[in-house]
Every structure is written in C-alpha cells, then in structure tokens.
Amino acid sequence: MNTDLKQVILRLAAAAGFERTGIAPAEKPDHADFLDTWLAQGWHGSMDWLERTPNWRKDIRTRYAWARSFLCISLDYPTELPKDLPEGSVLPRIARYARMADYHAAYHKPLKQLEDQIIALGGPGTKALWYQDTGPFLERSLAASAGLGWVGKNTMLIDPRRGSFTLLALVLTNLDLPADAPLADHCGTCTRCLEACPTQAFPAPFQLNASRCVSYLTIEHQGPIDHDLRPGMGGMLFGCDICNDVCPWNSKAAKTRVKPPTELNDLTLNTILNSKPEHLAKRLAGTALERTGDAGLKRNAALVAGNTRDETALGALEQAARHDDAAVREAVYWAYQKIGGRGAKAALARAQKHETDDTLREHVITTLQQWVD
Numbered sequence: 001m002n003t004d005l006k007q008v009i010l011r012l013a014a015a016a017g018f019e020r021t022g023i024a025p026a027e028k029p030d031h032a033d034f035l036d037t038w039l040a041q042g043w044h045g046s047m048d049w050l051e052r053t054p055n056w057r058k059d060i061r062t063r064y065a066w067a068r069s070f071l072c073i074s075l076d077y078p079t080e081l082p083k084d085l086p087e088g089s090v091l092p093r094i095a096r097y098a099r100m101a102d103y104h105a106a107y108h109k110p111l112k113q114l115e116d117q118i119i120a121l122g123g124p125g126t127k128a129l130w131y132q133d134t135g136p137f138l139e140r141s142l143a144a145s146a147g148l149g150w151v152g153k154n155t156m157l158i159d160p161r162r163g164s165f166t167l168l169a170l171v172l173t174n175l176d177l178p179a180d181a182p183l184a185d186h187c188g189t190c191t192r193c194l195e196a197c198p199t200q201a202f203p204a205p206f207q208l209n210a211s212r213c214v215s216y217l218t219i220e221h222q223g224p225i226d227h228d229l230r231p232g233m234g235g236m237l238f239g240c241d242i243c244n245d246v247c248p249w250n251s252k253a254a255k256t257r258v259k260p261p262t263e264l265n266d267l268t269l270n271t272i273l274n275s276k277p278e279h280l281a282k283r284l285a286g287t288a289l290e291r292t293g294d295a296g297l298k299r300n301a302a303l304v305a306g307n308t309r310d311e312t313a314l315g316a317l318e319q320a321a322r323h324d325d326a327a328v329r330e331a332v333y334w335a336y337q338k339i340g341g342r343g344a345k346a347a348l349a350r351a352q353k354h355e356t357d358d359t360l361r362e363h364v365i366t367t368l369q370q371w372v373d
C-alpha cells in the first residue's frame, strides 16, 4: 500500500476542484447483494439497463480483474433558487441537480485530467478509468466505503458536513491505495424521509422501489404514468427532492459555494407545452432535461398543469393535444379533467374530433359523458 502516492493523488484531485475525495478498495461494498433483491422485485421499473451487468455493479473485479482501488468523489451543486425568477418560471419544479447545464459535461474535463495524471504518476502499467453516473457501479455504497458519508434510509449518500445534495463520480485504478475508514450511520431513529415520500416509494428503510419514485416517473419512464401515482407527483416537472429536503442533515449542511443557475430561469410550463419539438430541443440543449425528450417533458408538463389545476395552461395544452405521442395526448386529457370548467370541457370536446387512437377516443367520449361542471 502506498500512502505517499495516495496523498499526492488526493492533492491532484483537490487541485482539479474535487475537494472531497476518498479511497475505497475495489471490492464488493456493503449491501451489494441487495441489488439482486431489488432487481428481482422489479423495483427498477423500465430501467432495463440496470439488469444487464449486476455482477459488475456488485464487484467490478468481475469486469476488470486488475481493479484495486476507487477514488470516490463527492461534488456540490447549487441548492438555492436564483433571485428575481421571472413570473411562471418552472425552475422550482425541477430537481435542484437538473436546474443548470448538465453536470456530466462540466466534470468530464477535470475527471479525464485526473485519470491522465494518475496514469502518469503510477508509471508503466498503471491503469485508471473515470466514471460518473453511467458506470456499472453502486456509487453510493462505494462512496460510503470511502468514508465520504453514510447511506441514509432514503438511500442517499449523506455527508455529515455537506448533507445529501451532492453528486458522485469515481476513478477506478489498479494502484493499491490505502482505503479511508467508513463513517458511522447517523440516521438514528429518524424516519422523516420515509414518511414524506409522496408516492410511498420506500417499502422499508434503505430500500427504494424506484418504479414508484417521482424522479423515475418524470425522468426515466416513457409512456403513460400510472394514474394512482399522478397525485403524488404534485407540481414536479423533472425529478424530486422531497426525501432530501426533509432530511435534517441538509438543514445543518454548510451552504455550497456553487452559484445559482441561470440556464432555465425563463422556461415556463406553456413554453414546454406549445413549443415545436425542434425548438424545445434547442432550448434545452446541454441541460439534464434533454434526457426526458420532447414527449416525456410535455407529458410531465401536462400532468403538472392538471395537478396544479392551472387554467392559464389551457391554450398551451391544446397545442400539446395535437402531439404524435399518445401518452402526451392522454396526459393532456387528464389535465383537462383535473382543471375542470367550461373551457377545459370545450377543449376536450375539440380533441375528440382529431383523436386518432380508438381507445383514447373512447376514453374522451366517456369522460365527456360523465363530465360534471
């Protein structure tokens, strides 16, 4: 084990802007086998990619036999809303991590630089590979092994000084670096996150049924969203922060120095609903919202309009009612029902004339017949 080398690498990481870095052994982290239970329960919903390489996720040596150590990195992102947000801005309805230019792009360069520096430092035969989010790892469990925090009952990695509004990244290497000591669990008897979840997505502490999670529903899931889960989505357009918001470790956390974002400040529900796909794509380029795509975001926006009974969205909803994707149209019809009133009923009656999907048209006809003013 090379303690000096570890110190040099930690200094390089700090110089690259990664102030919180810890070392974990490239071994199976605690609770890794829980992944099998999670997948067997179908709690990953339609995120099929999580089924592909569970053994790599649990123990990376099954993929890279040379792996010895992980540098685990915890990163800040802005948690405050910018001042003077324009009227109707949808920013508060977007999870904090996604309110700015996509974080993945911002960290590519320094992570690659760190990877190159480790290879140069270790000499011939040294390997290093950086990953953020998309690698086959249980990043939170590894970060906990590296002493960057503990995995809370809400399944988030919680740093006692920074809370859980953080993102993780890692560099895998064949250098044998002394591991840091894991921290104790400080959740204690608290259960705030489990109780606050609006869709009851936690079957038990430390276990998340992602297929019920608003973050999954609004970001990862394509097609219609289960009607039973819609009320729990409330006003959220993209992602969800509730189980982090209620965590006492976040109110205690030191404020981040990362500035509030500006990229999406003037985005409104109506812009999302009535923009042409190519225009919306241009507007969202380089932000995390690109992931959901035009149909996903319009579906979400329609559900927000319905949940918040936003009459001012009726005009834009009517534009979205012409969308090619049936899930968008269905969400718009649902929003009409929730908003209620004559304007919404008239819009639904107009939609009946151009609805091409037989099942949806039947649904519209029944809804109109049962409409209560």
Ligand code: B12
Binding pocket: 030, 031, 032, 033, 034, 035, 038, 047, 095, 096, 097, 132, 133, 134, 135, 136, 137, 138, 139, 140, 141, 151, 154, 155, 156, 157, 158, 164, 165, 166, 167, 168, 169, 205, 206, 207, 208, 210, 213, 215, 216, 219, 220, 238, 239, 240, 241, 243
């Ligand atoms: C798929 C995924 C999701 C899914 C599923 C989340 C989940 N909890 O499984 C969805 C879309 C719902 C999601 C949502 C979010 N995500 Co996400 N997500 C991922 C991803 C890509 C994989 C997670 C995974 O493998 N899940 C499978 C489960 C089984 O693993 P796990 O959650 O890590 O759970 C472990 C522990 O809970 C542990 N455990 C610990 N103690 C105990 C005790 C017992 C008794 C048991 C049984 C288990 C147990 O067992 C598991 C295996 O080790 C990771 C990146 C990565 N590669 O790790 C990001 C990641 C976890 N997400 C992240 C973020 C920021 C979020 C959101 C906050 C975004 C938002 N605001 O909307 C929410 C938070 C929701 C939540 N409470 O988890 C960050 C978390 C950073 C942090 N500080 O923890 C990550 C690490 C991305 C990153 N690189 O920064 N996400």
Ligand code: SF4
Binding pocket: 196, 197, 198, 199, 200, 201, 202, 208, 212, 213, 214, 215, 240, 241, 242, 243, 244
């Ligand atoms: S992100 Fe929201 S919906 Fe998902 S588990 Fe946390 S509180 Fe529940």
Ligand code: SF4
Binding pocket: 152, 153, 154, 155, 186, 187, 188, 190, 191, 192, 193, 194, 246, 247, 248, 249
């Ligand atoms: S809200 Fe309470 S139980 Fe949940 S993660 Fe935070 S400290 Fe742990």
